[in-house]
Amino acid sequence: MAHLESRKHVSPDSGFAIALHPHFNPKISNHVPPEPLREEIVPEKDRALFADPEKKALFSIAKRVDLTESVGTVLENVQLSQLDPQQLDELALLVTERGVVFFRDQDLTTDGQVKLFEHYGTLDRHPSQKDSRHVVIRGSREDHREILKYTPWPSGDFHADTSFEINPPSYSLLRMEEHPEVGGDTAWVSTYGLYDALSDAMKRFVDGLHAVHTSRLQYDSILDLWGVGPNRPPIDSHHPAVRTHPVTGLKALNVNPGFVTAFAELKRVESDKLLDFFAYHIHSADDHAVRWKWAVGSVAMWDNRCTNHRVIPGTYDAPRRGIRTTVFGEKRELVSCSPIYTETEANLYECSVL
Ligand SMILES: [Fe+2]
Numbered sequence: 001m002a003h004l005e006s007r008k009h010v011s012p013d014s015g016f017a018i019a020l021h022p023h024f025n026p027k028i029s030n031h032v033p034p035e036p037l038r039e040e041i042v043p044e045k046d047r048a049l050f051a052d053p054e055k056k057a058l059f060s061i062a063k064r065v066d067l068t069e070s071v072g073t074v075l076e077n078v079q080l081s082q083l084d085p086q087q088l089d090e091l092a093l094l095v096t097e098r099g100v101v102f103f104r105d106q107d108l109t110t111d112g113q114v115k116l117f118e119h120y121g122t123l124d125r126h127p128s129q130k131d132s133r134h135v136v137i138r139g140s141r142e143d144h145r146e147i148l149k150y151t152p153w154p155s156g157d158f159h160a161d162t163s164f165e166i167n168p169p170s171y172s173l174l175r176m177e178e179h180p181e182v183g184g185d186t187a188w189v190s191t192y193g194l195y196d197a198l199s200d201a202m203k204r205f206v207d208g209l210h211a212v213h214t215s216r217l218q219y220d221s222i223l224d225l226w227g228v229g230p231n232r233p234p235i236d237s238h239h240p241a242v243r244t245h246p247v248t249g250l251k252a253l254n255v256n257p258g259f260v261t262a263f264a265e266l267k268r269v270e271s272d273k274l275l276d277f278f279a280y281h282i283h284s285a286d287d288h289a290v291r292w293k294w295a296v297g298s299v300a301m302w303d304n305r306c307t308n309h310r311v312i313p314g315t316y317d318a319p320r321r322g323i324r325t326t327v328f329g330e331k332r333e334l335v336s337c338s339p340i341y342t343e344t345e346a347n348l349y350e351c352s353v354l
Pocket of ligand 1: 309
């Protein structure tokens with residue numbers, strides 16, 4: 001963190017660095033993103049909606065081991081590189097139900113991962129991503145609570161990937177190519193579970209709110225902290241604070257401390273207190289969380305529409321490098337859904353927008 005602009009401006013009273021307003025930080029104010037803001041798109045139909053609800057093709061080869069009652073499943077005896085389109089659809093359905101699905105000792109290559117993920121839709125690009133197909137995820141040895149003294153973005157806190165976008169990602173897949181023996185675990189928490197754990201009165205209250213998901217804090221911090229120039233200008237999106245999953249029909253809390261800075265309908269103080277509560281709610285949800293120990297060749301595929309995740313900060317020395325691919329998801333909506341089950345269309349829902 002020594003190169004941070006704020007470290008050049010130390011308070012004579014405290015001896016601590018002063019957090020600078022972005023306009024007074026030349027690294028931020030001088031940056032001109034090369035690309036415009038994105039427009040809303042309508043993504044391809046979710047592949048999970050094509051799946052056999054019983055997932056017979058996938059489970060004919062894969063052994064399922066659930067890691068907790070609420071979230072996280074390991075599939076054993078399977079190579080992702082060998083799955084056919086029907087099995088990939090069933091995997092997507094399993095991911096929408098379990099939040100995150102893990103694999104060990106995979107032989108997948110980067111090209112194979114990109115090809116596999118193109119099955120699920122149009123590949124998304126993180127605002128700072130230079131390669132058109134994937135982003136490289138490295139270690140996070142810095143404690144976001146320490147970074148927050150100097151920059152505004154809690155980079156290591158729970159988030160759904162780029163939840164500030166108009167079309168935030170649905171599925172993400174991370175494959176680890178280098179990893180330390182210990183440290184660098186990732187934790188996921190089920191946002192189905194976070195919603196279910198609220199009282200009925202709180203559910204009704206939060207159902208009526210929009211969460212302000214912003215990339216501004218990330219935009220400012222990565223220019224200063226990472227020295228990377230984002231491709232697109234910062235964006236604020238008002239997404240429903242509770243969203244209905246388009247495959248499962250379940251409600252999920254659509255709030256995360258990594259990108260949500262306010263609730264659109266509330267006054268500032270009300271909003272800040274509610275964010276405090278949700279930070280507590282998310283970090284204390286042990287019964288809806290799973291923690292994954294990575295190794296080279298490990299893979300996690302998760303659904304950003306029903307989970308938040310974070311890397312656990314550590315002090316390890318060995319390199320940590322993973323390849324992540326994501327696909328565009330639908331614009332978030334809170335809808336009331338009544339499942340219509342027929343013999344052949346088990347995953348169709350009749351929905352009306354509230
Ligand atoms: Fe992430």
